[in-house]
Amino acid sequence: MDFTLNKTDPKSNARAGEITTDHGKIQTPIFMPVGTVGSVKTIHQRELKEDIESQIILGNTYHLFLRPGLDIIKQAGGLQKFIGWNKPMLTDSGGYQVYSLSNQRKITEEGVTFKSHIDGTRHFFSPENVTLIQRTIGADIIMAFDECTPYPCDYDYAKKSMHMTHRWLKRCLDEFQRSEPVYDYNQALFPIVQGSTYEDLRKQSAEEIASHEAEGNAIGGLSVGEPAEEMYKMTELVCDILPKEKPRYLMGVGTPANILEGIERGVDMFDCVMPTRNARHGLLFTWDGIINIKNEKWKNDYTPVDPAGTTYVDHDYSKAYLRHLMKTKEYLGAQIASVHNIGFYLNLVKTAREKIMSGEYSEWKNKVVKNLENRL
Amino acid sequence: MDFTLNKTDPKSNARAGEITTDHGKIQTPIFMPVGTVGSVKTIHQRELKEDIESQIILGNTYHLFLRPGLDIIKQAGGLQKFIGWNKPMLTDSGGYQVYSLSNQRKITEEGVTFKSHIDGTRHFFSPENVTLIQRTIGADIIMAFDECTPYPCDYDYAKKSMHMTHRWLKRCLDEFQRSEPVYDYNQALFPIVQGSTYEDLRKQSAEEIASHEAEGNAIGGLSVGEPAEEMYKMTELVCDILPKEKPRYLMGVGTPANILEGIERGVDMFDCVMPTRNARHGLLFTWDGIINIKNEKWKNDYTPVDPAGTTYVDHDYSKAYLRHLMKTKEYLGAQIASVHNIGFYLNLVKTAREKIMSGEYSEWKNKVVKNLENRL
Ligand SMILES: [Zn+2]
Numbered sequence: 001m002d003f004t005l006n007k008t009d010p011k012s013n014a015r016a017g018e019i020t021t022d023h024g025k026i027q028t029p030i031f032m033p034v035g036t037v038g039s040v041k042t043i044h045q046r047e048l049k050e051d052i053e054s055q056i057i058l059g060n061t062y063h064l065f066l067r068p069g070l071d072i073i074k075q076a077g078g079l080q081k082f083i084g085w086n087k088p089m090l091t092d093s094g095g096y097q098v099y100s101l102s103n104q105r106k107i108t109e110e111g112v113t114f115k116s117h118i119d120g121t122r123h124f125f126s127p128e129n130v131t132l133i134q135r136t137i138g139a140d141i142i143m144a145f146d147e148c149t150p151y152p153c154d155y156d157y158a159k160k161s162m163h164m165t166h167r168w169l170k171r172c173l174d175e176f177q178r179s180e181p182v183y184d185y186n187q188a189l190f191p192i193v194q195g196s197t198y199e200d201l202r203k204q205s206a207e208e209i210a211s212h213e214a215e216g217n218a219i220g221g222l223s224v225g226e227p228a229e230e231m232y233k234m235t236e237l238v239c240d241i242l243p244k245e246k247p248r249y250l251m252g253v254g255t256p257a258n259i260l261e262g263i264e265r266g267v268d269m270f271d272c273v274m275p276t277r278n279a280r281h282g283l284l285f286t287w288d289g290i291i292n293i294k295n296e297k298w299k300n301d302y303t304p305v306d307p308a309g310t311t312y313v314d315h316d317y318s319k320a321y322l323r324h325l326m327k328t329k330e331y332l333g334a335q336i337a338s339v340h341n342i343g344f345y346l347n348l349v350k351t352a353r354e355k356i357m358s359g360e361y362s363e364w365k366n367k368v369v370k371n372l373e374n375r376l
Numbered sequence: 377m378d379f380t381l382n383k384t385d386p387k388s389n390a391r392a393g394e395i396t397t398d399h400g401k402i403q404t405p406i407f408m409p410v411g412t413v414g415s416v417k418t419i420h421q422r423e424l425k426e427d428i429e430s431q432i433i434l435g436n437t438y439h440l441f442l443r444p445g446l447d448i449i450k451q452a453g454g455l456q457k458f459i460g461w462n463k464p465m466l467t468d469s470g471g472y473q474v475y476s477l478s479n480q481r482k483i484t485e486e487g488v489t490f491k492s493h494i495d496g497t498r499h500f501f502s503p504e505n506v507t508l509i510q511r512t513i514g515a516d517i518i519m520a521f522d523e524c525t526p527y528p529c530d531y532d533y534a535k536k537s538m539h540m541t542h543r544w545l546k547r548c549l550d551e552f553q554r555s556e557p558v559y560d561y562n563q564a565l566f567p568i569v570q571g572s573t574y575e576d577l578r579k580q581s582a583e584e585i586a587s588h589e590a591e592g593n594a595i596g597g598l599s600v601g602e603p604a605e606e607m608y609k610m611t612e613l614v615c616d617i618l619p620k621e622k623p624r625y626l627m628g629v630g631t632p633a634n635i636l637e638g639i640e641r642g643v644d645m646f647d648c649v650m651p652t653r654n655a656r657h658g659l660l661f662t663w664d665g666i667i668n669i670k671n672e673k674w675k676n677d678y679t680p681v682d683p684a685g686t687t688y689v690d691h692d693y694s695k696a697y698l699r700h701l702m703k704t705k706e707y708l709g710a711q712i713a714s715v716h717n718i719g720f721y722l723n724l725v726k727t728a729r730e731k732i733m734s735g736e737y738s739e740w741k742n743k744v745v746k747n748l749e750n751r752l
């Protein structure tokens with residue numbers, strides 16, 4: 001993996017760059033749609049490529065490990081081949097889902113024992129086996145196994161957990177060094193900064209993570225319920241320490257405004273289930289704010305879904321029709337809203353990149369960010 | 377509306393023709409995907425047009441009347457404009473759904489009083505108001521209000537009901553003559569032959585329906601549970617009586633084999649929820665037979681969904697991936713299977729038309745029909 005910085009904003013830490021993987025290039029800042037079990041919900045791979053112009057998508061190790069399982073993915077020749085997506089992919093380490101979804105999880109220094117949320121079968125994740133699992137899944141970028149602390153989290157727990165994440169990181173890196181790619185392309189492993197919302201812990205963690213000189217670095221444990229200002233403060237502080245010449249990934253973030261604020265603080269990569277999940281509930285993100293398409297006010301609005309939208313659904317369908325589909329719980333409603341929202345997120349980061357390249361990022365961000373959380 | 381016969385099969389009653397509506401031409405024999413509330417479930421309009429090459433789709437008057445309701449459709453400028461489909465459409469009369477879905481329906485000579493299956497509100501459908509409702513919905517082809525008798529149905533009930541359907545037809549035609557199109561294009565009204573599975577009733581009904589010299593004629597009350605041989609016998613008998621120079625529509629039919637048998641007996645138009653409904657349950661129609669993609673045997677079959685398929689999903693995705701999506705209940709599974717199945721149905725009737733045009737229909741049908749119901 002390779003990262004080139006193309007431009008840094010003169011008035012902020014926003015950067016435009018380019019990541020090169022064996023599955024192609026990614027222009028940063030970038031948003032990565034979440035394809036939990038190998039599908040970005042309701043969206044065809046063709047739409048992701050041709051209409052939305054996604055450059056990288058994410059898969060969840062926890063989900064993929066349980067279903068379809070490693071054998072099926074390995075026989076297919078890796079996740080990309082299995083799902084028919086010949087561009088870059090990233091997998092998380094499964095940690096977050098183990099803590100949030102599985103039953104009866106038990107965390108020890110060795111790793112985490114848990115029961116599947118699907119069939120109750122018992123499994124064990126460790127830094128070593130999660131690294132090998134991600135080798136077998138075969139994403140271009142894989143993540144270190146960490147503990148993502150909840151919010152709020154008391155100081156002592158956050159500190160203890162952070163040091164365990166650091167020890168786990170060494171084990172991940174050792175296993176990563178010892179092992180070979182399973183397929184004929186390279187993988188990069190990103191370590192993850194933890195430390196909850198404590199400045200001293202975040203600094204300490206960022207320094208520890210930076211010291212490993214990995215090909216990219218991630219910030220975890222944010223966007224878990226803390227106030228946005230806390231998230232921004234931690235992001236700023238951590239980005240100040242993480243190496244400038246490597247991509248920075250803010251995990252699980254966020255709203256369009258969160259993303260623009262993250263970019264301003266030097267983040268290059270984002271992922272979040274919000275655009276697809278909210279789409280299924282009828283919430284549409286636009287430059288003017290958020291539309292709840294189920295509201296009465298849209299029932300006879302025959303204007304396009306989003307006149308400023310970049311995908312075909314924005315122009316092929318009207319708000320009134322989309323509202324009708326949502327009210328009648330038709331699949332197509334979720335499909336249209338999801339293509340719209342993911343299209344909007346990709347357009348958001350693409351436009352941010354253009355503004356960085358032209359040196360106007362800060363002014364532009366200050367102007368547009370105010371509208372993004374309007375309720376239309 | 378206009379109908380031209382291009383060719384009749386020398387060895388059967390199969391015909392190739394062309395219907396011209398103000399929204400474009402339809403090459404027959406044709407299959408019409410069902411778009412219940414104005415959406416062919418899980419399929420984008422763009423996919424229907426460009427990938428599946430659907431020439432006409434169907435809407436259900438009962439569903440559209442309840443949701444979004446006539447005001448919304450009228451303000452949009454008709455159903456086509458509302459849903460973003462600028463090609464021919466057909467609406468049924470709502471009769472079938474009133475009998476099968478609504479609560480507390482009461483049939484009298486005047487019409488049917490029923491309660492909505494959604495919110496229990498009380499409504500009344502009559503030959504006159506259903507004709508006007510379909511004027512407002514605005515499909516190119518609209519259907520007479522009939523009673524679709526169940527199977528089995530005793531002779532006396534079938535006879536009484538048939539005659540009521542005939543009286544209702546006159547009221548529909550009168551109302552159709554008295555009224556004007558609501559939009560700037562013409563509509564055609566098709567009457568419906570009833571008579572259950574009784575030969576004498578079917579003959580009598582076909583003669584009555586033929587006497588009105590409508591722009592097209594439909595055969596109703598079949599594919600409601602009777603043996604396929606009964607359906608074929610009734611279809612044959614009715615097609616013998618209905619005018620040759622007008623299109624014939626066999627309502628609610630059916631499996632791929634049913635359709636080829638119907639074509640052989642002189643049917644030009646078909647509709648059925650089976651390809652989309654079965655898709656959502658993981659059943660795929662192919663030239664070699666029916667695939668239940670949830671079966672264990674497909675779990676590591678990495679070959680394309682259908683190498684002989686005509687749509688992009690057939691080639692972009694593998695059987696193993698589709699099985700995984702179905703097993704994990706991902707939306708994309710239903711989406712892929714639906715595009716495949718509707719694509720298969722359209723390819724089926726397109727191929728049938730080519731075989732009629734080249735004079736080989738009967739031989740071809742006899743050869744392929746044997747495979748269509750295989751369980752793969
Ligand atoms: Zn430490």
Ligand SMILES: [Zn+2]
Pocket residue numbers: 538539540542543584
């Ligand atoms: Zn009669």
